[in-house]
Amino acid sequence: MGKLIEELKQDIQYQHGMNACLNCGICTAVCPAAEVYDYSPREVMNICHQEDEEALIELLKSDKIWYCGQCFSCTPRCPRGNSAARVILALRRLSIRYGYFAESEKGRQQLFAKRVFGENLLKRGLTLLATNITPQNFPELGEFWEYYFEHMKEMREWWGVPMDLENSPGSHRIIPEKDMEELRAIYKATGALELMEAIEKGMEKKLGSKEEVEKYWQTWLETGDSRNYQLKKEKEEDK
Amino acid sequence: MKVARQNIHWENHQKHIPTVEEEGGRVWGCFRSCFLQSAAPYTEGIAYKILKNDLGIDLREAPGHTSCGAIGYHGDVTKLETQMVIAARNFSVAHYELGVDNLFSFCVTSFANYTEMIQLWQEDPQLREYTAKTLKETTGRDFWIPQVCGYPSVVHASDIFYANRHILAAKAKYSLKGIKAVDHIGCHYAKIFPGEVVGGCEFPRVLVGLLEAFGAEIVDYPERRHCCGMGFRNCAFPENRDYTASSVYKKLSSLKETHPDCDLILTNCPGCTVFLDAEQGTIKEVLGVEFNIPVMDYAQLTGLLLGYDPFKDCGFNAKVVPIEPLLDKIGIPYDKSKTPEERRRPF
Numbered sequence A: 001m002g003k004l005i006e007e008l009k010q011d012i013q014y015q016h017g018m019n020a021c022l023n024c025g026i027c028t029a030v031c032p033a034a035e036v037y038d039y040s041p042r043e044v045m046n047i048c049h050q051e052d053e054e055a056l057i058e059l060l061k062s063d064k065i066w067y068c069g070q071c072f073s074c075t076p077r078c079p080r081g082n083s084a085a086r087v088i089l090a091l092r093r094l095s096i097r098y099g100y101f102a103e104s105e106k107g108r109q110q111l112f113a114k115r116v117f118g119e120n121l122l123k124r125g126l127t128l129l130a131t132n133i134t135p136q137n138f139p140e141l142g143e144f145w146e147y148y149f150e151h152m153k154e155m156r157e158w159w160g161v162p163m164d165l166e167n168s169p170g171s172h173r174i175i176p177e178k179d180m181e182e183l184r185a186i187y188k189a190t191g192a193l194e195l196m197e198a199i200e201k202g203m204e205k206k207l208g209s210k211e212e213v214e215k216y217w218q219t220w221l222e223t224g225d226s227r228n229y230q231l232k233k234e235k236e237e238d239k
Numbered sequence B: 001m002k003v004a005r006q007n008i009h010w011e012n013h014q015k016h017i018p019t020v021e022e023e024g025g026r027v028w029g030c031f032r033s034c035f036l037q038s039a040a041p042y043t044e045g046i047a048y049k050i051l052k053n054d055l056g057i058d059l060r061e062a063p064g065h066t067s068c069g070a071i072g073y074h075g076d077v078t079k080l081e082t083q084m085v086i087a088a089r090n091f092s093v094a095h096y097e098l099g100v101d102n103l104f105s106f107c108v109t110s111f112a113n114y115t116e117m118i119q120l121w122q123e124d125p126q127l128r129e130y131t132a133k134t135l136k137e138t139t140g141r142d143f144w145i146p147q148v149c150g151y152p153s154v155v156h157a158s159d160i161f162y163a164n165r166h167i168l169a170a171k172a173k174y175s176l177k178g179i180k181a182v183d184h185i186g187c188h189y190a191k192i193f194p195g196e197v198v199g200g201c202e203f204p205r206v207l208v209g210l211l212e213a214f215g216a217e218i219v220d221y222p223e224r225r226h227c228c229g230m231g232f233r234n235c236a237f238p239e240n241r242d243y244t245a246s247s248v249y250k251k252l253s254s255l256k257e258t259h260p261d262c263d264l265i266l267t268n269c270p271g272c273t274v275f276l277d278a279e280q281g282t283i284k285e286v287l288g289v290e291f292n293i294p295v296m297d298y299a300q301l302t303g304l305l306l307g308y309d310p311f312k313d314c315g316f317n318a319k320v321v322p323i324e325p326l327l328d329k330i331g332i333p334y335d336k337s338k339t340p341e342e343r344r345r346p347f
């Protein structure tokens, strides 16, 4: 048995998510990602089940594992008690550890996950911040959201949910520094920092340098679409 | 219309959530939602007002509790070990600093995350030991598992509204008589641990029970349990958000075909509350299809019916779908001398 298969089998989410899969396809039938992408949780389960190392590596390098929306709709409906959602969680961590995530377009978006969710947590103790929900990135929230965004502090006071209070249990509060230190210690001790670091490193390896990673990030910040960044290989092909 | 199926054991399972008239139902510790705090802060605002003023609950919340981090977990920047120790820290803070035993969260993903950690600790003593040890080493705090009525668990804020629905309905100034409504249950409320849900994941009672207590007629439609398409990395990164809009389109087309006269969708998940509403705007712009179905969460609806101001208290000024037609239908007054813009822009 291959090394990656062995490692996958050690992951508790894999152990809890994978019994014998009968390939019935119920998970795919109810999956919202299968509806819009070239994606099938049944296929993912099948590849894992076959324990073919090469096929697994190909899967870890592909967009497929990143399509899943983690809704768990597949989970209660599986007649075998499997959870493709949990298997996906294990596959994604394996893909990050080996740098394979950077081989796919959707995988490279992990840089945003790390720099938004991850760094928000480390800086503020909250995964999302009010300032992340910009009208530019969320135009569907509409014109009244734009108004709210311009008057964020006053609007939140008016609604009775003032923000950024210190030493308060309130909404979007400033978490005391001593609690933040505890949180950071937990992130370090449990391997989350290492996982986040692996994302930065994997991106650097794929794009060639730290400067290129910053370019990729800036492109996303400025245009909201990472596809506006051209990989070296794509650039050469254009020439 | 009552929809039920009798052959699955967890559908009969009714977890016990104490009402404010019972021991253990008057003091609750609560965890905020980072999604709501960022994308719909008014919903926690109105929920707080109702829980405190109308139900008289002693709500306790520590300044030092943090996000559960589960958006980062399903967004693949943290590990299961991280989630366990962060959960244990938040539990420890609530119990030892605030003296609470019962806890609820405003976010369904937190609810599922905390439920998962509690169940893992119960099933696997090694994980429990790892968590207690790491918690002590990193924070100096002591391990503690929350309980609701003696059962190791946490509940969701909508569970508390459900448990107290008859008390709330008795206080309501307005009723939903003549209103057709349907629930949209958050996936992470129902589908990860169906056994922790009132009525399980196909026929959950939590929101339907509340709607029925207020007098609404419940409608059913084929895609009722389809995900809203929030999908973590799918809604978070604009280049993936066609996933979200497509899911909303699939659901709402199915609803419109079966029940074109449905007046409202009631939610209990932050993601659904925001995106089922917002993507109706995208769909209108891209496809020219207008659904115009108001979407609101359990606290916003309860607030409206108790007589709270639709805009200042319930936050309907930040929504895409206008609320006024529904207010007129229920008979809830609002300032008609102002234009819709003026009602929504207080400054």
Ligand code: SF4
Residues within 6 Å of the ligand: A020, A021, A022, A023, A024, A025, A026, A027, A028, A041, A042, A045, A077, A078, A079, A080, A081, A082, A083, A084
């Ligand atoms: S529903 Fe379960 S058994 Fe059927 S294909 Fe999916 S994982 Fe396999």
Ligand code: SF4
Residues within 6 Å of the ligand: A027, A030, A031, A032, A033, A034, A041, A067, A068, A069, A070, A071, A072, A073, A074, A075, A084, A085, A088
């Ligand atoms: S969790 Fe992922 S695989 Fe399962 S139904 Fe949702 S999107 Fe599909």
